[in-house]
Every structure is written in structure tokens, then in C-alpha cells.
Amino acid sequence: NDGYKLWLDYQPISDSQLKSQVEPLLGGVYFFGENPTYEAIRKELNLASKSMLAKAPVYTKERLQNTKLWIGTREQLSQVLSLDQQAQIKALGNDGYWRGTLELDGKSFYAIVGNQPVGVLYGVYNWLNSIQSNTFDSSTELSDSPKIKLRMLNHWDNLDRTVERGYAGFSIWDWHKLPGYVDPRYIDYARANASIGINAVSLTNVNANALILTTDFMKKVKVLADVFRPYGIKVFLTARFSAPIQLDGLKTADPLDPEVIAFWKKKTDEIYSFIPDFGGFLVKANSEGQPGPHEYGRNHAEGANMLAEALAPHNGVLIWRAFVYSHEDEVDRHMQANNEFEPLDGKFQENVIIQIKNGAIDFQPREPVHPLYGAINKTNVGMEFQITQEYLGQATQLVYLAPMWEEVLKTKIYRPTPESTVASLLEGEGTGQKLTLIAGVSNIGTDRNWTGHLFAQSNWYAFGRQAWDPSLESKQIADEWIKLTFGTNPEVLTKIEDIMLSSHEAAVDYMTPLGLHHIMGRSHHYGPGPWVMGGRADWTAPYYHNADSLGIGFDRTTEGSGALGQYAPEVAKAWSDPNQIPEKYLLWFHHVPWDFKLKNGNTLWEGIAYHYDQGVKEVRKMQETWASLESEIDPAEFDHVRQLLEVQEEEAEWWRNACLLYFKTFSKRPFPADIEQPEGDLEYYKSLQFPNAPGI
Ligand code: BDP
Structure with a gap:
């Protein structure tokens, strides 16, 4: 198999x-x-x-x-x-x-x-x-019946078939052979999506190429839309904000300029002439170097509304991402989206959805919920999860993501009503929002098994199921997927379920325990890099962990950046106290002394060490459990996973050793005697290079 x-x-x-x-x-x-x-x-x-x-x-x-x-x-x-x-x-x-x-x-x-x-x-x-x-x-x-209207995959696929943050080969969209050749994979892709309720796909990278909007490409996109239509799937494209300049030679892309407005209207009408049920545009603007309305002194609402008006006559939807931050802005990156979008609440057209990542930084192994959820309630909001495991072991590690998404969806946000959770907000409860959306950044590519790691298929599956019904339990979804993938043997079911359900916490433990974040390798994001310095501050690691002789963590209380103030008062109050905040978020919001007492009596330093060590132990447990299933699993699948778990164990040790050796240079404290002593030389770990890491 x-x-x-x-x-x-x-x-x-x-x-x-x-x-x-x-x-x-x-x-x-x-x-x-x-x-x-x-x-x-x-x-x-x-x-x-x-x-x-x-x-x-x-x-x-x-x-x-x-x-x-x-x-x-x-x-x-x-x-x-x-x-x-x-x-x-x-x-x-x-x-x-x-x-x-x-x-x-x-x-x-x-x-x-x-x-x-x-x-x-x-x-x-x-x-x-x-x-x-x-x-x-x-x-x-x-x-x-689904609780969310748009259940959508976002492909970060480039027109040359490379995939941004893709770990499963190249893009499955063979633009060169389209429109003449319809790869049978497109149909199998549509079947897989329809079988889990996914009904929308954005085909192209959010770091967009304007060429996708040319007539030649439209003919190609039309073929895909025709293949997907019987399966209930609508096609969206990413729109590069500067397209009027690149494609029509206009002098500006100012959203209030009549020629720009006319450009987008004409372009949009043309797309609909090919694809009458075209879904709409997904836009990344004024973020990480992408063009946007700010260049012309306009705000996000002015930018989004101009495109939304071009789409409205066709019932199209404009999805505008809230993933905006700038290193020129001195403010904590965590706060920048709220700063930009809160004042614009209520100013967006009805067919606009603001797509917000689950957390305020960037798909970290674990993030507290994004403070924009609940902060804007007069605007449609949608979720952006990442299915591709950019920061969670890419395609070498078995990490079942549904428990993480479940944690986010169930988080209480107290706004707009005291009962509100992220899930209820996404469903439109309390706001009456009709256009609802959960999007996931796709993890598929040309690899024969679609996702690189066999178990990464479970993340595609789980995403579809949770987008359909955000109240589903990750355990139930794991059960479904295991039965469909490995059959109904109860021993197989319980053992694989154990592996899957412990895998996310294990990864958090050996990568970023206790609220640490953004300490991965530079640009490829593969492996540990808590020492990464240089260039823009918000892309370095010390910006986030702030380790020094006193302690570690990012102070986001009123004494620090103040980011906690962007949450509902109930959340802000509980999380402002280092003794009350769930420990999993401790260092996300607090700079804590090395000898701070954790709930179990350990010092913070000991706790960090125990978590890193525990993560490695969990991977070894996953290996043992998998090994015990040898006689029950297809040999090719068994060996594929066995080998990858070996890699995962090495990578978990690497994360643990590198991070603990590095943080010890600040804590100046010994490792607890009962953990496996991190071995190796920090300089060696720092010197590792990965020029061929995929998906940059
Ligand atoms: C980050 C990725 C980057 C994406 C960006 C985004 O590192 O490649 O372009 O998110 O979401 O996670 O726009």
C-alpha cells in the first residue's frame, strides 16, 4: 500500500x-x-x-x-x-x-x-x-450538516510548481500541461476533499504572482474549476495587490484610483466569464513585503472593499488576511494585527471575511488564541489553521494536529458574549455573521502518498472534519481516520490512537515547552535555532525568548508590551498573573525568573529541562508502540512510519540538546540529575546548515 x-x-x-x-x-x-x-x-x-x-x-x-x-x-x-x-x-x-x-x-x-x-x-x-x-x-x-459555510484549503503553490512551506513534493497543479491535460490526480483530490466536506480551495500562494490573473492562466484555472464543480468545490485565487501595475502598466495600485477600480472590475468580470461560480480572492497585503493599500496611504478596509465591490455583483467573496506586521513598527509583533484591524471593525463590506491565524505570531507549535477573535464583532471573521507542518516537524515528524486545533476552537474568549468560544464565534453565534469560514494551509504535493508522511494524511482529514463541525473531538476524528486507514482491529485502533493523541504535546515538549516560541532555524524553520540573531528583530529568536541571567520569556503584561490588554478582561486578568496563567502559556506572556516555582514544585529551569526530556521520551514511546504493531500493518506502511519515527527521535534529541545547552548559558544552573543529560557541543549545533531544507 x-x-x-x-x-x-x-x-x-x-x-x-x-x-x-x-x-x-x-x-x-x-x-x-x-x-x-x-x-x-x-x-x-x-x-x-x-x-x-x-x-x-x-x-x-x-x-x-x-x-x-x-x-x-x-x-x-x-x-x-x-x-x-x-x-x-x-x-x-x-x-x-x-x-x-x-x-x-x-x-x-x-x-x-x-x-x-x-x-x-x-x-x-x-x-x-x-x-x-x-x-x-x-x-x-x-x-x-456543516456548521461552517466555507471549508477551505489554502494552497501556497507557486506557478513554477514549488510550494511555499510544502514538504510533500511539488505542486499538484501542472500549469504547463493545463488546460489541455487533466491529470487524474485532480479528480482524486476533489474526491478526497468532498469526502470530508471541504468545499473551497485557493489554488495559489498568498505571496502572489499576478500572472495567475492573465487570460492564459484563467483558461487553466477554468479546467480545474470544471473538474471540482461536481464535487461541490469552488475555486479561489490569490490576488496580488499590485496587479494593475504589473499586468496593465498602470502607474498605481491605489484602491481609490478610478483606473485601478476599473482594472479589478474588468479582471473580475473576465474571471467570471470563464468560471461562473468562481469563489473570490484571498489577499495577503502589507505583510512580509507584499504590496498593499498602505503604499498609497489607504487602510486595509479601503483595500479590501475595492476588491469586494468588484466581486459583489457575482456573489464572490473577498478574504483578507489579518497576518500583517511590520518590523518598522516598534510595537510587539503580537499586537500589530489588533492595532490595525480593531479601528476598522464595521468598515468592511458584507462580502469580506477577515482570515485570522489561530495565534498572533505564526503557527507556532502551540499558540494562545489570537486576540483579534472577539475583538472585532461587526466584521466577518474566519479561521486560518496551518495543516502543513512548517513549525511542527515538517514531513519527517508524526504530529497529529487536531488536538491543537481543538484547544484553539474550545478556548473561551468571552466576547461578544460571556459564553463565546472561538468555535462559537466562527459559527456566527453572538454576531449573526452569515459568511463563515475555516481555512487550512494545505499539506499536499506530488508525493505518491500526497502528504509526505503517511500520518500527515490524518491532518488533512481532521482539518476537513473540524471545519465541518468545530465541536468534534480530536479523539473521535483520530478513530475515524485510523479505521479508514488501517482497518478496524481494536488493538491497532487503541495503539495508534495513543500515538496520535500524545504526538502534539510531545512535539511541544521537545520544541517549545511552557510557552516558548519562535526559536526555530532561520528561514527554513527546520530544527532548533534559539540563538538566531541578525536582520530584522522580529525574525530573530531572542526577540521572543528574552533569556538573560535573571530568567526567560516575553513580558506581555502591562509592565511589558501590554499585549495581554488586547484580550477580553477575563482573559487578560487571569493570564496577567504568572501563578494563574495556564503553564503552557507562561513564557509567552511573562519573563519569569529561573527559580520561579512551577505548580509541581519544580523551578522553572528544572521544568524546562523536564519538558524537553519528556518530549524525547514520548517519541520513544511512540516508536515502541508502533514497533508492537508490525504484524498488523501493511509492511510498506509499517516501514515508512518506522523509519520516520527514527528520524523524529533524532530530531527530538537535537531540539532538546540544542535548546537546553543554549538556555543553560543564561540560567547557569545544572540539569536535573534524573534527565538524560543533553550531550554535545552548542557550537556544533549552531554550525549546522540545511541548504536543501524544503519549502522555503
Ligand atoms: C509564515 C511562512 C511564510 C508565509 C507566511 C504567511 O513562514 O512562508 O508566507 O507565514 O502566512 O508561516 O503569509
């Missing part, structure tokens, strides 16, 4: 009871109508049936005769659904589905019903998943 089929590998059904339920259904399938999405469903059923039952499904022409499985929309099935059932299904909205048994003329039919064809598609995938994981029971009714 090379991992290409992801969680859709449709293993032969061995359980005879399950088989006796499924076989008759696939032996008499009736579609209430025809459309491209039903065609996609038919292809999926063909694939699944041949693989699970070694035979093709039988499609009937008549809804009663020889039919067992009904597939259609609520309207199409209205004659066979009771009024109550119709009302129940209608309430599930466009993307929702219901599946269960219906009776007609004394006969039973299993039905998969949505309000729209795409809901039917989601219902079919859910049904197939239940078969694969052996949880299907035709006597149980089931319905589901």
Missing part, C-alpha cells in the same frame, strides 16, 4: 453481517434524476463496490422494481418522504444530508437524501465511510 488512496481505499468487506447489509443495497441503486454530481456519486459507488464486494453496482431504471437504495434530493423524493421528514431535512440546509430507511408499499428502501446534490454526495461519502469502518446499521437514521 503506497498511501495514494488516502482514507478512500475501500478494503474488501470481510464481516459477513455487514456484507449481507451492503450487498443488496449496491445491487439495486436508483437515482432520482441526473446531474454531474450524481455522475460523480455513480463513479464513487462503482469504485467502492468493485473494491469492497468485487462486483459493480446494479443501477435500476425504476424506483420500485429491484431497487433497494434511493439516492436523491428532498424535492426529488418528496412523494416518498413524510411532511415531518421533509421539514427535518430542509432544516439541514444546502450541504446537509439525511440517511435512513423508508417504507413504501410494504417494502423497505435505504435512502440517502440531501437538499442539494452536494448534500447527497456528502451523505454518500458518509455512508461509504460507515461501511469501511464497520459502523453501518441500516436501521439507524442519521443526519448531519
Whole structure:
């Protein structure tokens, strides 16, 4: 098994009871109508049936005769659904589905019903998943609908097929061969996304190239949009703010300039002439050197609204990123987004969404929630998670990210209501926000298994599931993925679940425990670099850890940068006290003396050392658990993961040794005697170079 089929590998059904339920259904399938999405469903059923039952499904022409499985929309099935059932299904909205048994003329039919064809598609995938994981029971009714409208992948793919922060090969968009050649991978990509409810993709890097907006490229993008449409997926593009200058030779990209406004309107109309359901633009502006409205003395709202107006007649959406910071601004980087966006709250058009990273710095191994959540409540806000593991071991380390995302989504933010959490805010509770979004920076590429590390597939899967329903538990999602990937053996399930659920905390322990952050290698971000100095201060490590002879950490209390003041008073108050703040965020907000007493009685210095050591131990535990599964796992998959876990152990030791040796030069205290003593020479670790590290 090379991992290409992801969680859709449709293993032969061995359980005879399950088989006796499924076989008759696939032996008499009736579609209430025809459309491209039903065609996609038919292809999926063909694939699944041949693989699970070694035979093709039988499609009937008549809804009663020889039919067992009904597939259609609520309207199409209205004659066979009771009024109550119709009302129940209608309430599930466009993307929702219901599946269960219906009776007609004394006969039973299993039905998969949505309000729209795409809901039917989601219902079919859910049904197939239940078969694969052996949880299907035709006597149980089931319905589901997403809590978030836009469930979106952000590809950071360049037009030359390199991928910014990509660790799984090159971009799967083969721009050179498009539009003539449609790689079958595009269809498998769409299937995988649809199977977990992802319904939007932005194809290109946020560090954008204006060429994507030329007519030649539009023809290529159109082909992708056509492939994705039956799977319910809309295409977005990143828009380079200076495109009017680059493409049409205008003298300015000032968002208030009539020629600039006309440029974007014409460009946008042209895109819609190729792609009538084009999703809209995603924009990174005035951040890390990207052009934006500030060059012309305009603010983010003026920039975003100009593009939003070009999109509005077509029902397009403008997604504007809040990841803005500048090294010329002397203010703590943590605070800059709030400083810019809070005064603009309520000034954005209705079809604008502000896309905010989960934390205020940058996808660190663990971040406290971004203070912009809850601080702006008259503007649509959406989440940006990072699925690609830029700061979390890239493609060599097994780190299951769902627990981290769950932690963020469940965080209480107390605004706009005392009960608000990040998840409730994203769902529009308390603000009435209708346009809702969870985006994830994609981790896929041309590697045969899509994501480089087999377990990185679980992050793609989990992202889709949490974007669909932010209240899902990471444990439940892990269970689903394990069953779909490795089968239903209970021993395999518990052991792999242990590995996955401990993996994120382990990585935080050996990389950045107790709230440390931004101490990774320069530019490639691979491995430790707490000593990284030089260049702009906000890209160095000491800017963040501030280690000195007294202690370590970033003081963001009122005595320090004051960033805590950007949170709701409930949060700011609790977190301002080093004895009350959850220890996992301690050094994020406080500069703490080396001998500060932690909750378990250790000094801070001892605690740092124990955490780093614990991280390494956890990886070794993961290795042992994996080794014990050898006889249960496909040999190729087993060996792939075994080798990568060995690399991960070395990398965990490297992080621990490098960081502890470095911080010891400030703490001047011995390591606790009962940890594995960090060995090696700090100068050696500092001298390591990685010119071929991927994805810069
Ligand atoms: C950082 C990446 C950088 C991205 C940037 C962004 O290091 O490559 O361009 O985020 O999100 O995580 O724009």
C-alpha cells in the first residue's frame, strides 16, 4: 500500500453481517434524476463496490422494481418522504444530508437524501465511510450538516510548481500541461476533499504572482474549476495587490484610483466569464513585503472593499488576511494585527471575511488564541489553521494536529458574549455573521502518498472534519481516520490512537515547552535555532525568548508590551498573573525568573529541562508502540512510519540538546540529575546548515 488512496481505499468487506447489509443495497441503486454530481456519486459507488464486494453496482431504471437504495434530493423524493421528514431535512440546509430507511408499499428502501446534490454526495461519502469502518446499521437514521459555510484549503503553490512551506513534493497543479491535460490526480483530490466536506480551495500562494490573473492562466484555472464543480468545490485565487501595475502598466495600485477600480472590475468580470461560480480572492497585503493599500496611504478596509465591490455583483467573496506586521513598527509583533484591524471593525463590506491565524505570531507549535477573535464583532471573521507542518516537524515528524486545533476552537474568549468560544464565534453565534469560514494551509504535493508522511494524511482529514463541525473531538476524528486507514482491529485502533493523541504535546515538549516560541532555524524553520540573531528583530529568536541571567520569556503584561490588554478582561486578568496563567502559556506572556516555582514544585529551569526530556521520551514511546504493531500493518506502511519515527527521535534529541545547552548559558544552573543529560557541543549545533531544507 503506497498511501495514494488516502482514507478512500475501500478494503474488501470481510464481516459477513455487514456484507449481507451492503450487498443488496449496491445491487439495486436508483437515482432520482441526473446531474454531474450524481455522475460523480455513480463513479464513487462503482469504485467502492468493485473494491469492497468485487462486483459493480446494479443501477435500476425504476424506483420500485429491484431497487433497494434511493439516492436523491428532498424535492426529488418528496412523494416518498413524510411532511415531518421533509421539514427535518430542509432544516439541514444546502450541504446537509439525511440517511435512513423508508417504507413504501410494504417494502423497505435505504435512502440517502440531501437538499442539494452536494448534500447527497456528502451523505454518500458518509455512508461509504460507515461501511469501511464497520459502523453501518441500516436501521439507524442519521443526519448531519456543516456548521461552517466555507471549508477551505489554502494552497501556497507557486506557478513554477514549488510550494511555499510544502514538504510533500511539488505542486499538484501542472500549469504547463493545463488546460489541455487533466491529470487524474485532480479528480482524486476533489474526491478526497468532498469526502470530508471541504468545499473551497485557493489554488495559489498568498505571496502572489499576478500572472495567475492573465487570460492564459484563467483558461487553466477554468479546467480545474470544471473538474471540482461536481464535487461541490469552488475555486479561489490569490490576488496580488499590485496587479494593475504589473499586468496593465498602470502607474498605481491605489484602491481609490478610478483606473485601478476599473482594472479589478474588468479582471473580475473576465474571471467570471470563464468560471461562473468562481469563489473570490484571498489577499495577503502589507505583510512580509507584499504590496498593499498602505503604499498609497489607504487602510486595509479601503483595500479590501475595492476588491469586494468588484466581486459583489457575482456573489464572490473577498478574504483578507489579518497576518500583517511590520518590523518598522516598534510595537510587539503580537499586537500589530489588533492595532490595525480593531479601528476598522464595521468598515468592511458584507462580502469580506477577515482570515485570522489561530495565534498572533505564526503557527507556532502551540499558540494562545489570537486576540483579534472577539475583538472585532461587526466584521466577518474566519479561521486560518496551518495543516502543513512548517513549525511542527515538517514531513519527517508524526504530529497529529487536531488536538491543537481543538484547544484553539474550545478556548473561551468571552466576547461578544460571556459564553463565546472561538468555535462559537466562527459559527456566527453572538454576531449573526452569515459568511463563515475555516481555512487550512494545505499539506499536499506530488508525493505518491500526497502528504509526505503517511500520518500527515490524518491532518488533512481532521482539518476537513473540524471545519465541518468545530465541536468534534480530536479523539473521535483520530478513530475515524485510523479505521479508514488501517482497518478496524481494536488493538491497532487503541495503539495508534495513543500515538496520535500524545504526538502534539510531545512535539511541544521537545520544541517549545511552557510557552516558548519562535526559536526555530532561520528561514527554513527546520530544527532548533534559539540563538538566531541578525536582520530584522522580529525574525530573530531572542526577540521572543528574552533569556538573560535573571530568567526567560516575553513580558506581555502591562509592565511589558501590554499585549495581554488586547484580550477580553477575563482573559487578560487571569493570564496577567504568572501563578494563574495556564503553564503552557507562561513564557509567552511573562519573563519569569529561573527559580520561579512551577505548580509541581519544580523551578522553572528544572521544568524546562523536564519538558524537553519528556518530549524525547514520548517519541520513544511512540516508536515502541508502533514497533508492537508490525504484524498488523501493511509492511510498506509499517516501514515508512518506522523509519520516520527514527528520524523524529533524532530530531527530538537535537531540539532538546540544542535548546537546553543554549538556555543553560543564561540560567547557569545544572540539569536535573534524573534527565538524560543533553550531550554535545552548542557550537556544533549552531554550525549546522540545511541548504536543501524544503519549502522555503
Ligand atoms: C509564515 C511562512 C511564510 C508565509 C507566511 C504567511 O513562514 O512562508 O508566507 O507565514 O502566512 O508561516 O503569509
